[in-house]
Amino acid sequence: xxxxxxxxxxxAVTQSHIDLNIPIGSLLLIKRYPLNLSSATIRNAMAxxxxxxxITQPHTSAGRVPTEKGYRYYVNLLLEDHxxxxxxxxxxxxxxxxxxxxxxxxxxxxxxxxxxxxxxxxLAIAIPPKIEDMVLKHIKFIKYDSKKALSMLISDDGxxxxxxxxLDKPYTQQELDKAAHYINSEFAGRQxxxxxxxxxxxLFKDKQAYDRIIMNVLYLFKDSIIMDDDMLSLNSLSGxxxxxxxxxxxxxxxxxxxxxxxxxxxxxxxxxxxxxxxKVVVGLESIIPAMSxxxxxxxxxxxxxxxxxxxxxxxxxxxNYKKLIPIVEHTAKALTRILSEN
Amino acid sequence: xxxxxxxxxxxAVTQSHIDLNIPIGSLLLIKRYPLNLSSATIRNAMAxxxxxxxITQPHTSAGRVPTEKGYRYYVNLLLEDHxxxxxxxxxxxxxxxxxxxxxxxxxxxxxxxxxxxxxxxxLAIAIPPKIEDMVLKHIKFIKYDSKKALSMLISDDGxxxxxxxxLDKPYTQQELDKAAHYINSEFAGRQxxxxxxxxxxxLFKDKQAYDRIIMNVLYLFKDSIIMDDDMLSLNSLSGxxxxxxxxxxxxxxxxxxxxxxxxxxxxxxxxxxxxxxxKVVVGLESIIPAMSxxxxxxxxxxxxxxxxxxxxxxxxxxxNYKKLIPIVEHTAKALTRILSEN
DNA sequence: AATAGCACTCATCAATAGAGAGTGCTAATT
DNA sequence: AATTAGCACTCTCTATTGATGAGTGCTATT
Numbered sequence: 007x008x009x010x011x012x013x014x015x016x017x018a019v020t021q022s023h024i025d026l027n028i029p030i031g032s033l034l035l036i037k038r039y040p041l042n043l044s045s046a047t048i049r050n051a052m053a054x055x056x057x058x059x060x061i062t063q064p065h066t067s068a069g070r071v072p073t074e075k076g077y078r079y080y081v082n083l084l085l086e087d088h089x090x091x092x093x094x095x096x097x098x099x100x101x102x103x104x105x106x107x108x109x110x111x112x113x114x115x116x117x118x119x120x121x122x123x124x125x126x127x128x129l130a131i132a133i134p135p136k137i138e139d140m141v142l143k144h145i146k147f148i149k150y151d152s153k154k155a156l157s158m159l160i161s162d163d164g165x166x167x168x169x170x171x172x173l174d175k176p177y178t179q180q181e182l183d184k185a186a187h188y189i190n191s192e193f194a195g196r197q198x199x200x201x202x203x204x205x206x207x208x209l210f211k212d213k214q215a216y217d218r219i220i221m222n223v224l225y226l227f228k229d230s231i232i233m234d235d236d237m238l239s240l241n242s243l244s245g246x247x248x249x250x251x252x253x254x255x256x257x258x259x260x261x262x263x264x265x266x267x268x269x270x271x272x273x274x275x276x277x278x279x280x281x282x283x284x285k286v287v288v289g290l291e292s293i294i295p296a297m298s299x300x301x302x303x304x305x306x307x308x309x310x311x312x313x314x315x316x317x318x319x320x321x322x323x324x325x326n327y328k329k330l331i332p333i334v335e336h337t338a339k340a341l342t343r344i345l346s347e348n
Numbered sequence: 349x350x351x352x353x354x355x356x357x358x359x360a361v362t363q364s365h366i367d368l369n370i371p372i373g374s375l376l377l378i379k380r381y382p383l384n385l386s387s388a389t390i391r392n393a394m395a396x397x398x399x400x401x402x403i404t405q406p407h408t409s410a411g412r413v414p415t416e417k418g419y420r421y422y423v424n425l426l427l428e429d430h431x432x433x434x435x436x437x438x439x440x441x442x443x444x445x446x447x448x449x450x451x452x453x454x455x456x457x458x459x460x461x462x463x464x465x466x467x468x469x470x471l472a473i474a475i476p477p478k479i480e481d482m483v484l485k486h487i488k489f490i491k492y493d494s495k496k497a498l499s500m501l502i503s504d505d506g507x508x509x510x511x512x513x514x515l516d517k518p519y520t521q522q523e524l525d526k527a528a529h530y531i532n533s534e535f536a537g538r539q540x541x542x543x544x545x546x547x548x549x550x551l552f553k554d555k556q557a558y559d560r561i562i563m564n565v566l567y568l569f570k571d572s573i574i575m576d577d578d579m580l581s582l583n584s585l586s587g588x589x590x591x592x593x594x595x596x597x598x599x600x601x602x603x604x605x606x607x608x609x610x611x612x613x614x615x616x617x618x619x620x621x622x623x624x625x626x627k628v629v630v631g632l633e634s635i636i637p638a639m640s641x642x643x644x645x646x647x648x649x650x651x652x653x654x655x656x657x658x659x660x661x662x663x664x665x666x667x668n669y670k671k672l673i674p675i676v677e678h679t680a681k682a683l684t685r686i687l688s689e690n
Numbered sequence: 691a692a693t694a695g696c697a698c699t700c701a702t703c704a705a706t707a708g709a710g711a712g713t714g715c716t717a718a719t720t
Numbered sequence: 721a722a723t724t725a726g727c728a729c730t731c732t733c734t735a736t737t738g739a740t741g742a743g744t745g746c747t748a749t750t
Contacts, residue, residue, distance in 0.1 A: 031743050044693050049744070067699040067743050148488060148502075156508065158500060160490075166498065168508040246588065247605035255597050263589035373712050386724050391713070409712050409731040 008058075008079075014041065015051050016060055020072045020080040024324050029069035074289035077301070077323055081286045084327055092332040100125060100333075104340055111163035111309060111345055116244070118317060118341045123245025126333050128321035129265075130244045131304075133275055137167065138199040139313030145189050147171070147182035147223065155182055157227060162195075163309055163345065171226050177219065185223035197313065202228055250300070250322035260296035270294045278304050278316050284335050288323060299323050303330055305338035309345035317341060350400075350421075356383065357393045358402055362414045362422040366666050373411035416631040419643070419665055423628045426669055434674040442467060442675075446682055453505035453651060453687055458586070460659060460683045465587025468675050470663035471607075472586045473646075475617055479509065480541040481655030487531050489513070489524035489565065497524055499569060504537075505651055505687065513568050519561065527565035539655070544570055592642070592664035602638035612636045620646050620658050626677050630665060641665050645672055647680035651687035659683060 008016065018039045022030045032045040032052065041048065052070050055061050060076035063069070072080065084090070092100075103121040104114075115132050123130035140161040148156045150170065155177065159167045193201045205228050209221060246265070249258050264270045273293050278285060284305045290297035297320070304318025317338050319330060350358065360381045364372045374387040374394065383390065394412055397403050402418035405411070414422065426432070434442075445463040446456075457474050465472035482503040490498045492512065497519065501509045535543045547570050551563060588607065591600055606612045615635050620627060626647045632639035639662070646660025659680050661672060 029743085033742075045743095046693055046695090046745095047691090050692085053745080063744085065700065068701075069743065144490070146488075146490060148486070148500075150502070156502065158490075158508075158510075160492070160498065164512075166500075166510040168500075168510065170506075244608070247601045247608060249601065249604075255595070255600060258597060258600050259589045259591065262591075266586070266589060371712090375712075387712095388714095388724055388726095389722090392723090395714080405713085407731060409729085411712065 008055075008060075011043075012051055012055055013083075015048060016055055016072070016076060016079060017083065019052075019055075019061060019070055020076060021328075023072055024326055024328075027324060029064055029071050031069035034069065074323065077288045081288060081327055084331065085284070085286070090328065090332045090335075092329075092336050096125060096333065097336060100336060100340055104344060110165045112165050114344055115315065115317070115341065118337055119244040122317060122319060122334065122337045123248055125337070126319045126321070126330050127245075127248045128250075128319040128325065128330070129246060129248055130317070130319050131271075131274075132244075132317040133278075133315045135309060135313035135315045138197070138202075140165070140198055141310075141313070142189075142193055142196055142198055142201055144194065145186050147186045147227075149177065149179045149182055152176040155223075159198075161198075171223075173226060174222065177223060181219050182223060184217065185220045185227070188220060189224070189227075248321075250325075257296070257298075261300070264294045264296040274302070275316070277302075278306075278318075282306055284331060284338075285318075286327070286331065290320070301325065303327065303334045305334050307338040307341040307345070309342070350397075350402075353385075354393050354397055355425075357390060358397055358414070358418060358421060359425065361394075361397075361403060361412055362418060363670075365414055366668055366670075369666055371406055371411035371413050376411065416665065419630045423630060423669055426673065427626065427628070432670065432674045432677075434671075434678050438467065438675065439678060442678060442682055446686060452507045454507050456686055457657065457659070457683065460679055461586040464659060464661060464676065464679045465590055467679070468661045468663070468672050469587075469590045470592075470661040470667065470672070471588060471590055472659070472661050473613075473616075474586075474659040475620075475657045477651060477655035477657045480539070480544075482507070482540055483655070484531075484535055484538055484540055484543055486536065487528050489528045489569075491519065491521045491524055494518040497565075501540075503540075515568060516564065519565060523561050524565060526559065527562045527569070530562060531566070531569075590663075592667075595641070595664070599638070599640075603642070606636050606638040616644070617658070619644075620648075620660075624648055626673060626680075627660075628669070628673070632662070643667065645669065645676045647676050649680040649683040649687070651684070 015035070018035055018041070019030045022035065022038055032048040035041065035048055036043070036045055052061065055076075056063070056070065059073060060079060061070040061072050064071060100121065103124070104118060106117070112134060115134050119130045119132035122132075140163065142159065143162040144160040146158045146160075148158065150156045153173055153176070155171045155173055157169050157171050159169070161167075189201070189205075193204070196204075205224055209224060209228075246262065249261060270293070274290070277287060277293055284303070287293075287302045287304075290300045290302060294300075299322060300320060301323045302318055302320050303325075304316050306314050306316050308314040318334055321330070357377070360377055360383070361372045364377065364380055374390040377383065377390055378385070378387055394403065397418075398405070398412065401415060402421060403412040403414050406413060442463065445466070446460060448459070454476060457476050461472045461474035464474075482505065484501065485504040486502040488500045488502075490500065492498045495515055495518070497513045497515055499511050499513050501511070503509075531543070531547075535546070538546075547566055551566060551570075588604065591603060595603070612635075616632070619629060619635055626645070629635075629644045629646075632642045632644060636642075641664060642662060643665045644660055644662045645667075646658050648656050648658050650656040660676055663672070
């Protein structure tokens with residue numbers, strides 16, 4: 007564990023490095039902070055901090071730079087400090103940008119991502135709630151041709167999803183209507199995942215109770231509703247132009263490539279799922295190799311029902327957490343508020 | 349006009365500059381091309397080419413670099429030469445990547461953009477056909493709440509568009525169905541723009557002929573069908589990671605910002621509209637300030653009906669036109685073929 | 691335990707010099 | 721009259737050098 011002095015110095019080094027983006031030496035530290043210690047003492051403390059892996063030297067005669075471990079320590083201290091807040095002007099601008107003509111929830115989420123990237127001047131990413139978590143308002147099947155029907159799923163946040171359902175044999179529009187009517191009357195107001203589950207169960211249990219034709223349609227529907235969700239992650243990515251200033255052209259491109267690659271983005275998503283509230287991941291390299299020296303600050307948001315998504319930013323590990331964590335937090339809260347009002 | 353020798357030298361300078369990406373001097377030119385001229389003669393020719401604005405010197409004692417004017421001349425020569433073609437392996441890879449499970453036309457177009465960016469190693473952009481040009485297959489109105497209906501427009505390429513229509517007063521689902529039925533029976537198989545036009549005209553002419561309620565719905569529909577098309581341009585952008593190698597980090601960011609800005613992209617689009625076949629725009633700076641030293645190669649594609657879009661690449665002005673023009677051309681052709689088959 | 695002092699290290703920057711590629715001009719050649 | 725050889729000149733690029741200064745670790749002192 008770190009003693010009080012080491013803690014103070016680690017904090018000071020990290021904060022200074024964030025502010026100045028240069029290696030921090032003992033003398034510089036004295037100038038910036040009233041530590042009441044001589045440079046030699048600080049050097050000793052730094053040496054032990056280095057041994058414990060919290061800071062490193064880029065080269066022999068340079069100051070110290072926090073390692074990922076150091077940053078994590080710093081961020082944890084920061085998160086414990088609940089006095090963090092954003093400026094009034096920020097808060098004002100945030101709500102100003104987010105309000106506007108009412109659009110569907112996907113549009114709102116996109117707008118939030120855009121706003122977040124603008125305010126934070128970093129790459130912003132927003133992950134919409136899983137379709138499975140959305141609440142069914144209304145469904146409709148429309149005959150497309152002899153082998154295909156079009157399903158249209160309206161969820162109660164106003165978003166609409168269309169999917170083609172491959173049919174095993176031709177159905178009449180009437181048969182399709184009947185199937186839709188069955189789903190609507192039984193399941194409107196429930197989450198998609200529940201609909202699927204109950205449907206599976208009932209189809210299994212009450213084999214005789216329903217019209218065979220309807221049953222077939224339902225079977226097909228049940229399987230056709232998922233596959234669409236891999237397009238989500240990329241949809242709400244904004245502010246690629248705010249990629250960190252420090253990285254060189256090659257890394258910028260590597261990062262862009264990673265961003266275009268859904269696989270990587272899904273990995274990021276996994277990293278975040280499950281947790282509630284604000285979450286900071288220092289050091290993304292283990293998740294996405296191209297993103298060395300990059301970190302992520304993300305927060306969860308919710309809509310009217312319990313379904314929720316994630317919104318956050320990706321930036322250099324030396325980003326200004328003190329400023330950015332509250333921004334992300336407030337954006338998520340604002341987003342939750344707007345989605346709940348609708 | 350340029351004489352034969354100047355033409356040859358301009359060509360050689362441009363080609364060399366594309367290959368080597370350095371200023372081209374007279375001696376270097378002799379090494380690479382059997383011009384059978386002394387360096388002094390070439391220098392004289394270069395001097396006059398410079399005076400005419402086809403090439404410049406980056407500094408006094410450097411070789412020559414083609415200006416935009418020079419590149420345009422080169423590209424025009426290239427376009428006249430109809431022997432341009434892509435390698436078999438390219439062609440093979442292209443068709444390999446483009447075929448796959450059948451998806452809606454928008455999906456195919458996106459895939460084409462992705463493939464094009466992969467093959468050309470440049471930023472690819474695809475502009476889908478305007479909604480207005482699409483052919484109506486079927487339309488449906490669904491009552492959403494007392495003030496809103498959801499219109500679902502299926503076009504015959506299999507793509508589906510949903511729009512909310514604000515209603516002036518509550519309508520029953522039956523009334524909405526009636527309106528939809530009217531449109532379907534009268535206008536299926538026609539382009540959206542025609543539907544809109546004829547609708548306007550008929551509503552004006554036959555005021556008495558129809559049910560007043562239906563008429564109102566149609567009025568509302570007619571106005572609600574456009575607004576959606578500004579989202580198109582951005583949808584099919586692929587390969588940001590292939591931004592030219594030469595530009596520095598700052599320019600990369602400026603370009604990314606420009607790409608995220610729909611306004612600029614629409615300007616690009618305008619630049620292309622109207623023309624058929626392959627089109628090369630050398631020098632994008634006048635259209636998008638951030639894109640200095642960038643150019644665009646684009647080609648039009650068509651789907652089954654006459655509605656068409658544009659697909660192309662954006663890259664450095666010193667890109668390899670000889671290789672890239674045929675790639676763009678073939679991709680557009682392949683895309684046309686696939687869209688026609690569906 | 692904390693600090694002052696000191697020798698040492700190494701990145702950074704500016705100045706300098708030499709090499710090399712290229713030019714335009716002039717005079718000789720075809 | 722057009723082409724070419726020769727030449728002086730220009731300017732970038734690269735490497736070298738040396739001074740500067742911020743920083744360190746170690747040791748002896750307080």
